[in-house]
Every structure is written in structure tokens, then in C-alpha cells.
Amino acid sequence: MQQKIPFYLLVILLICLGLGSAVYRHINLEIPWLPGETREVWSVEARVEFTALGEPVIAQMAIPETQQGFTLLEQSTASPGFGLSYLTEENIPAVRWSTQDAAGKQVLYYRAQFLLDAQQQRPWPDAPQVLAAPILSETTALVAERLIEQARLQSADQITMAAQLLNILQSDDQQVQLLLQDRSVEEAAMLLMQLAAIPARQVTALRLKNSRRNQDSRAYLMVYDTVHDVETEDQRVAFFNLATGKEGRPQRLLIWELGDRPLIDLEGGRNTRISFSMQRDVAPVQQALEQKYADVSAMQISLHSLPLEEQKLFRGLLLIPVGVMMVMLMRVLVGLRTSGTFMPVLIALALMQTALGAGLAGFVLLVVSGLVVRSYLSRLNLLLVARISAVIIIVILLTATFSVLAYNLRIVEGLNIIFFPMIIIAWTIERMSLLWEEEGGGEVMKQGGGSLLVALLAYVVMSNQYVQHLTFNFPGLQLVLLALVLLLGSYTGYRLIELFRFNALHGRNRNAAK
Amino acid sequence: MSWFISPRKLREQGVLGMNQRNIEYISGYNDRRLFPLVDDKLKTKQLAMSAGLTVPPLVGVVEYQHQVNSIGELLKSQDAFCIKPSKGSGGKGILVIHDHDDQSYFKPNNQALTLADIKRHTSNILAGLFSLGGQPDKAIIEYLIHFDESFANYSYEGVPDIRIIVFKGFPVMAMMRLSTAASDGKANLHQGAVGVGIDIVSGKASYAIQHDRPVAKHPDTGMLLSDICIEGWPGLLNMAARCYEMSGLGYLGVDIVLDARQGPMLLELNARPGLAIQIANNQGLLKRFDAISALEDVHMPPEQRVDFVQRSFSA
Structure with missing residues (x-):
């Protein structure tokens, strides 16, 4: 009994490790427990149009980054004839197009894909320095002073104060009109922020709406609350729509540029116009995550970082333990006999490639015709290796024949027969035919039926989308399976079939009494 | 009679199941490296001859x-x-x-x-x-074994043999296997041979089955199975007990045939004996195994072990 304790500790350790890694992946990599969840992926395209003057052209456009609520998946440009460089190491990321000589109308495209991502919590850049206000005329300075004073009385901190100021700017107040006489609302807002010493950025943002073309960007004011900065590490930020003065960041507001700068700097051209179009795609979580973690840190290494082909391979491989588990359950707990221990798993794998009905029919057809041929071979008294080799060749020939026949009879499912593992089928035929000679047809039916039944069960479990989702996305669960297999391997209780087999022992006490 | 028996009842009867046999008895008592000795009949025969046991x-x-x-x-x-x-x-x-x-x-x-x-x-x-x-x-x-005339009518074509389960050197349970037309002259129980439980003390038939269900008469010859009585029974038990020292296997199936001229002969040994013997004896193996495991001193000579069995396992 003593050596049992380390064993159970091992089993518990394996289960904890497996479940732990699954929970870790769920929380940190936001992989859902269940399949079928979707995410929004937005494609945003900026179209830059200008007239080139026939001299060297440099166009530098600010580009968006991963930010709270959005993860940048990929970006691309279309700009024939222009040299291209991404300036992502700069403070404000940008894309720069350049060419030696261009004349006439030019169109440049920049496209980015964003994952709408509630988990993305990248912090905003630090609050900017409050710049000294420009020198103003006396009346303007006085008006501004008064407005700020009025707002200060009605506010608690920098953000509420900004809200008040922007609110006032929207009013028809005479003082406000004075302020707006020779400047735009945006400029007036920034001026007031500077005078009130509130750190703020004027940012360019896009409201994402599905299938929109020719959208213009919107001007937002991003206000920092630096007073709280000391106690709490994170800074509070508020967004104000400068057109309406309303506070708040709608869910699908993509901040395109944070640098207090115009969206585009153009040398060698004029009549610049930028318009945006956007398109929403609903992608399965799987696909969205694959893109999100396409370039991952070591901590987040996962199967999603493999090329698609290999991923597909692993998707299948990781299902095998589930099938093996089913075989164990059937053999150890139920006591079904199968021909070839894990042959049912391989059949189940093959069935997953084919349609179920067609696959089963094909399999039975192959095995039965293989048995017929094999019964002739057994009369030749061949050596084992020669016999198996002959059976393999015959199985392959039969497969080819059936495929061609099925195709010509317009039974497309018939082609699926090629997914069956030929060598395994050859061994199955060999074993069954030996069994037939030694134990008779009944035993062949019993074991063949048992194999098919287990294969069907394994197929049902392995083709279940929940099982597929869990095994592929949480490879740690394999450790749990391993623990269960270890436990099952030390099970010494009765098999279900033995309850029937030993049924005759029922009457022992009664007989003894006679 | 219902279709199945509850696991609790099986446990009460001390029935050994396949999983327990594989894990606790075969891997527990039979050293893997000893298997070739019993899987190769020639080696078994040579081993038995040097141990002084009668073989064909x-x-x-x-x-x-x-x-x-x-x-x-x-x-x-x-x-x-x-x-x-x-x-x-x-x-x-x-x-x-x-x-x-x-x-x-x-x-x-x-x-x-x-x-x-x-x-x-x-x-x-x-x-x-x-x-x-x-x-x-x-x-x-x-x-070629000339089987005992007294069993001529109990077997269809094949030679009847006697299987004795030996645990740690103690013969614990025995049965005789009679081939039938259904089993095609072979003495394999799952092919339809008759299994006759033999009382370990007296060597007399105690119970019989075919296809895991009780039978009273041989299906081909109609002979009453309960009349079977093996002469020189203690000699067979001794032979089986000595196979333990010879093979080193703690859980062993010993197959013995009765030759009309030379008496019991050791036919072969089996390191993975089946469980049907429990049905043939209408009795589980575990209680007997436990009685032997409970012994403090199991290092007895074969005769003493047979003695112990005949004293302890009376029907």
C-alpha cells in the first residue's frame, strides 16, 4: 500500500498541472471554454488623395496602434510607384511614402485590421506637458479667465472641469462667441485647457460603422487627470467629442492619432484629402486569437503559433488520447474485446476524414473482401511476413478498385476510402482471419463488432466540437487524460461483462444448501 | 435467475476478475523474465524432467x-x-x-x-x-498419451486434461476439461469444451459447466459428469505443487494428463491461466488466495503445502 501514495500524489499533481494550465490559458490568453464564440475584426482603410506638383513627394501619415479596446492584427499599404517605410519606432507611429517624381492625381491606401478586444488594456501614452499659452489680446484673456473661473467653481477635478469648459464652449454665450471669433472650436478648447493647466491632447478618431465608405475622421479631446497620478498608478483619461462637447468614448471609437498633429504631412503636393472606409468581419475566436498571438512572447507559446498545416496535424494528434481513453474505458471497465488494441482509434480517425456512413460501409467492404482473398492465401502456407505483404498489396488494389468503381458510379463518398490506414487494415484482416481459423466465425464477429462499436464511440467523442476545442486549445488537459489513464490502469474491479459471465455463480449458496 | 450478478455479490463470492488477475496476480507474482520458460514447451519439458516430474x-x-x-x-x-x-x-x-x-x-x-x-x-x-x-x-x-480408459466416454476425440491453479506453490483449485463435438475435439472452454470442477480435497467432480452455464451430462456421450473421480489425486496435487519451485511463478496454471500406463504426466504450464475455472467450480478463487496469503510461513515443502490445502479447502 505504501507505494500507492506516491502514485496518487503523481495523479493529483498531473490533474492539478493540467487544470492549472488550462485555467491559465483561459484567463491570460482569454481562450473561451466553449467553441463558437466570435469576435469582431475591423478592416479600416485610409485613402489619401492629392495632386502632385511634379516634384519629389514625401507624404507622412500618422497610423493607429494597438490601444485600449483594439488590437492591431496587421497593416498593409497599396501605393504603386511610391517607396514605403513604417516609422513605428517614433513617438507617433506613421507611414511614409516617397517618390522622386510624381504629377497629377495620386491615391495612396493604408489598411489596418483591428480586433475589437475588450481584454486589450494597453495604457495610453503619458500625459503631455502643459504648454505655455500663447499671448492673447486683453479681452480674450479676460474672457478666458472668466470662463475658467466659472468652470472651476462647478467642478471637482481636471476631468470634470474640462467637461464644464467644453460644455460652455457649446453654448451661445456672448463671451464664448467672442472667444470663437478668430479660432475654431478645437483651437478654443485647447487654448482653454492650456490656460487652465489641464494636460490634454487633441486626437483624431474614427467611429467604426460597418460597411461605410468616405467617412471623415472626428476630432476628440483627450483629457488626463494627473492629480490622482501619485496615489494610483494608472492615470484617468476622458474623451470629449469636440463637435458636440459630449464626454465619453463609444465602444467602437478607434483613436487614429494621438499627437496633436495633422493626420498627414505632405511635401510636393496639394489638395490633400483623407477619407476612411471600414468593414466588419465576424471571425471565430480561434482565428482572431491566432492573429493576435501570431508573434508571441515565450510565456504565451501555443499551438496557434505553428503554421496552419501543422496546426491541423496537431488538431488530429491531440484527439488521439481521447480516443485511446475511450478504448481503455471499453476494455477495462466494460470488457469489450477488440481486434488489435488501438485499431478502433485509427478507424475512428479515418471515419473523421470520411462521412460516417460511407466510411463504415467502405471499411466493412474492405475488410470482408480482404478476408475472402486472405482465406485463399492461407491455403498457400506462406510465411507471416509474406502473407501480410500480400494482404497489404491486395488491400491497396481493392482500395483503388473501389474508388474507381465508386467514382464511375457517381458515388463521391466512395473516394473517401483512401483515408483508411492501409497497413492497419491489412493487419486487421490478418488477425481476423487467424481468429477465424482458430476460434471460428463467431469470435470474429464478436471481436470485429467490438472493434467497430468502440471505433464508433471513439468517433462520436472525437468528432464532438467541444472535445476538439478543449483538446486543441488546452493541451494541458492531456495531463488530466494521462492521470485518468494511470488511474484506470490500476483498476482491479470487475468488468461489466464479468457481471454477466459469472452470473452462474448466483445460485451457489442455494445449491450448497441443497 | 437474473441476467447479471451485482459486483457486491461477486465480491462476496470472492470471484477474481480479469483486471485484478492481470494487475495483482500476473504482474504481482509472475516475474516477466520467467515467462519464456512456460511459453516454450520444450524448455518446460526439460525443466520438468530435471525436477524429476513425469512428462510425456x-x-x-x-x-x-x-x-x-x-x-x-x-x-x-x-x-x-x-x-x-x-x-x-x-x-x-x-x-x-x-x-x-x-x-x-x-x-x-x-x-x-x-x-x-x-x-x-x-x-x-x-x-x-x-x-x-x-x-x-x-x-x-x-x-502419444494413451488416455485412461475410465475417461474414454467422457471425451469426444480429444484427450481430457486437468488444470490446477497453483498459488505460491499451493494447488488451490482444479478442473477437468473435456472436449466436445462443439469444441471440435479441443479442450478450450470458450470453444465449448466442458469444464468439470474437481474438489481439491477428494479429486471428485463437484460441478460442471459448458459455455459458462451448468451442465449435468456430457453433451455428446451423455455420461453423468458427477461420477468423475480421479484416482491418485494427491499425486496430481503434489506434481502441481512442485511446479512452483520448478518455474518460480507464483500464479500458475498447471496442465496434467493421465496416461493409462505411466500415470499423471505434466503437459504444460501457463503463466496466464484463465478465470473460467471459477465457474466450473462454482466458487471464487480469492478466498483461497487470501487464506494462503494470510499464512505466516509459506516456505513449506510441496507435500506440506498439499496437506495444508487438503485440510483447509474442504468443500
Whole structure:
């Protein structure tokens, strides 16, 4: 009994490790427990149009980054004839197009894909320095002073104060009109922020709406609350729509540029116009995550970082333990006999490639015709290796024949027969035919039926989308399976079939009494 | 009678299940490296002879193909013999010849074979046609057992044999296997042979089954099975008990045949004995195993172990 304790500790350790890694992946990599969840992926395209003057052209456009609520998946440009460089190491990321000589109308495209991502919590850049206000005329300075004073009385901190100021700017107040006489609302807002010493950025943002073309960007004011900065590490930020003065960041507001700068700097051209179009795609979580973690840190290494082909391979491989588990359950707990221990798993794998009905029919057809041929071979008294080799060749020939026949009879499912593992089928035929000679047809039916039944069960479990989702996305669960297999391997209780087999022992006490 | 028995009742009866047999008894008491001793009949035979146990006398061994040609010389001295593969299982590849005149060799059903037939059969054995996994094998030619006339009517074609389960050297349970027409003359229970539970104390039949269900008479000959009584029973128990020292296997199935002239002979040993013997005896193995495991001193000579069994396991 003593050596049992380390064993159970091992089993518990394996289960904890497996479940732990699954929970870790769920929380940190936001992989859902269940399949079928979707995410929004937005494609945003900026179209830059200008007239080139026939001299060297440099166009530098600010580009968006991963930010709270959005993860940048990929970006691309279309700009024939222009040299291209991404300036992502700069403070404000940008894309720069350049060419030696261009004349006439030019169109440049920049496209980015964003994952709408509630988990993305990248912090905003630090609050900017409050710049000294420009020198103003006396009346303007006085008006501004008064407005700020009025707002200060009605506010608690920098953000509420900004809200008040922007609110006032929207009013028809005479003082406000004075302020707006020779400047735009945006400029007036920034001026007031500077005078009130509130750190703020004027940012360019896009409201994402599905299938929109020719959208213009919107001007937002991003206000920092630096007073709280000391106690709490994170800074509070508020967004104000400068057109309406309303506070708040709608869910699908993509901040395109944070640098207090115009969206585009153009040398060698004029009549610049930028318009945006956007398109929403609903992608399965799987696909969205694959893109999100396409370039991952070591901590987040996962199967999603493999090329698609290999991923597909692993998707299948990781299902095998589930099938093996089913075989164990059937053999150890139920006591079904199968021909070839894990042959049912391989059949189940093959069935997953084919349609179920067609696959089963094909399999039975192959095995039965293989048995017929094999019964002739057994009369030749061949050596084992020669016999198996002959059976393999015959199985392959039969497969080819059936495929061609099925195709010509317009039974497309018939082609699926090629997914069956030929060598395994050859061994199955060999074993069954030996069994037939030694134990008779009944035993062949019993074991063949048992194999098919287990294969069907394994197929049902392995083709279940929940099982597929869990095994592929949480490879740690394999450790749990391993623990269960270890436990099952030390099970010494009765098999279900033995309850029937030993049924005759029922009457022992009664007989003894006679 | 219901269709199944509850696990609790099975446990009460002390029935050994397949999982428990594999884990606790076969892997627990049988050292893997000892398996070749019992899987190869020639090795078992040599081992038994050096231990002084009676075995069917060896006429000869054919190990290489070139020896096949001189097999006629070898067979001259024997009226009746059988040729079997050394590593065969389940009675495969056993050829029985009960009479010959050096030209025609007669099988028990009086079908005549030529010497060439015998040679081909021997070649097949050497090539591994009948051995596990098709590995090359040796052919054993041995004395044909003349089975005891008293059992002539209890068996259809084949030779009845007696299986004794030996645990840690103690013979704990026994049964006699009688071939039937359904089992095609083979003594395999799952093919339909009759299993007769033998009382370990007296050597008398206590119960009988076919296809896991009780029977009273032999299905082909109609003989009453409860009349079976094995003479010289303690001798068989002693022989079985001594196989423990000989093989080193703690959980062992010993197969013995009764020869009319030379008495009990050790046929073969089995390191993975089946569980049907429990049904044939209408009794579980576990209680007897536990009684032996409970013994403080199991290092007794074989006779003492048989004594213990006959005292403890009266029906």
C-alpha cells in the first residue's frame, strides 16, 4: 500500500498541472471554454488623395496602434510607384511614402485590421506637458479667465472641469462667441485647457460603422487627470467629442492619432484629402486569437503559433488520447474485446476524414473482401511476413478498385476510402482471419463488432466540437487524460461483462444448501 | 435467475476478475523474465524432467530444416506419437499419429498421411506457421498419451486434461476439461469444451459447466459428469505443487494428463491461466488466495503445502 501514495500524489499533481494550465490559458490568453464564440475584426482603410506638383513627394501619415479596446492584427499599404517605410519606432507611429517624381492625381491606401478586444488594456501614452499659452489680446484673456473661473467653481477635478469648459464652449454665450471669433472650436478648447493647466491632447478618431465608405475622421479631446497620478498608478483619461462637447468614448471609437498633429504631412503636393472606409468581419475566436498571438512572447507559446498545416496535424494528434481513453474505458471497465488494441482509434480517425456512413460501409467492404482473398492465401502456407505483404498489396488494389468503381458510379463518398490506414487494415484482416481459423466465425464477429462499436464511440467523442476545442486549445488537459489513464490502469474491479459471465455463480449458496 | 450478478455479490463470492488477475496476480507474482520458460514447451519439458516430474517422453526435437529429411528414421521406433510446435498456443499445429507402417501414417480418424505430409507439417512448424507472432520455432515429437480408459466416454476425440491453479506453490483449485463435438475435439472452454470442477480435497467432480452455464451430462456421450473421480489425486496435487519451485511463478496454471500406463504426466504450464475455472467450480478463487496469503510461513515443502490445502479447502 505504501507505494500507492506516491502514485496518487503523481495523479493529483498531473490533474492539478493540467487544470492549472488550462485555467491559465483561459484567463491570460482569454481562450473561451466553449467553441463558437466570435469576435469582431475591423478592416479600416485610409485613402489619401492629392495632386502632385511634379516634384519629389514625401507624404507622412500618422497610423493607429494597438490601444485600449483594439488590437492591431496587421497593416498593409497599396501605393504603386511610391517607396514605403513604417516609422513605428517614433513617438507617433506613421507611414511614409516617397517618390522622386510624381504629377497629377495620386491615391495612396493604408489598411489596418483591428480586433475589437475588450481584454486589450494597453495604457495610453503619458500625459503631455502643459504648454505655455500663447499671448492673447486683453479681452480674450479676460474672457478666458472668466470662463475658467466659472468652470472651476462647478467642478471637482481636471476631468470634470474640462467637461464644464467644453460644455460652455457649446453654448451661445456672448463671451464664448467672442472667444470663437478668430479660432475654431478645437483651437478654443485647447487654448482653454492650456490656460487652465489641464494636460490634454487633441486626437483624431474614427467611429467604426460597418460597411461605410468616405467617412471623415472626428476630432476628440483627450483629457488626463494627473492629480490622482501619485496615489494610483494608472492615470484617468476622458474623451470629449469636440463637435458636440459630449464626454465619453463609444465602444467602437478607434483613436487614429494621438499627437496633436495633422493626420498627414505632405511635401510636393496639394489638395490633400483623407477619407476612411471600414468593414466588419465576424471571425471565430480561434482565428482572431491566432492573429493576435501570431508573434508571441515565450510565456504565451501555443499551438496557434505553428503554421496552419501543422496546426491541423496537431488538431488530429491531440484527439488521439481521447480516443485511446475511450478504448481503455471499453476494455477495462466494460470488457469489450477488440481486434488489435488501438485499431478502433485509427478507424475512428479515418471515419473523421470520411462521412460516417460511407466510411463504415467502405471499411466493412474492405475488410470482408480482404478476408475472402486472405482465406485463399492461407491455403498457400506462406510465411507471416509474406502473407501480410500480400494482404497489404491486395488491400491497396481493392482500395483503388473501389474508388474507381465508386467514382464511375457517381458515388463521391466512395473516394473517401483512401483515408483508411492501409497497413492497419491489412493487419486487421490478418488477425481476423487467424481468429477465424482458430476460434471460428463467431469470435470474429464478436471481436470485429467490438472493434467497430468502440471505433464508433471513439468517433462520436472525437468528432464532438467541444472535445476538439478543449483538446486543441488546452493541451494541458492531456495531463488530466494521462492521470485518468494511470488511474484506470490500476483498476482491479470487475468488468461489466464479468457481471454477466459469472452470473452462474448466483445460485451457489442455494445449491450448497441443497 | 437474473441476467447479471451485482459486483457486491461477486465480491462476496470472492470471484477474481480479469483486471485484478492481470494487475495483482500476473504482474504481482509472475516475474516477466520467467515467462519464456512456460511459453516454450520444450524448455518446460526439460525443466520438468530435471525436477524429476513425469512428462510425456520426448521422442525427438527437430530444430533445423535439414533434420526434417531424416525424420523418418526418428519415427521408426515409435508406434504412436504426436508432433507439436514448441511455442504453439491453443492446440494449434498438433499432429497426432496413432499408428504407422513407415509408409502410411494414420491419424486418429484413420486418415492416412504419407511421410511427405509429415515432413511438410514439420517444415511449417519450423517456419513459425503455428507459433505466436510467426517466430521461427522447433518441432517436438513426443510419445502419444494413451488416455485412461475410465475417461474414454467422457471425451469426444480429444484427450481430457486437468488444470490446477497453483498459488505460491499451493494447488488451490482444479478442473477437468473435456472436449466436445462443439469444441471440435479441443479442450478450450470458450470453444465449448466442458469444464468439470474437481474438489481439491477428494479429486471428485463437484460441478460442471459448458459455455459458462451448468451442465449435468456430457453433451455428446451423455455420461453423468458427477461420477468423475480421479484416482491418485494427491499425486496430481503434489506434481502441481512442485511446479512452483520448478518455474518460480507464483500464479500458475498447471496442465496434467493421465496416461493409462505411466500415470499423471505434466503437459504444460501457463503463466496466464484463465478465470473460467471459477465457474466450473462454482466458487471464487480469492478466498483461497487470501487464506494462503494470510499464512505466516509459506516456505513449506510441496507435500506440506498439499496437506495444508487438503485440510483447509474442504468443500
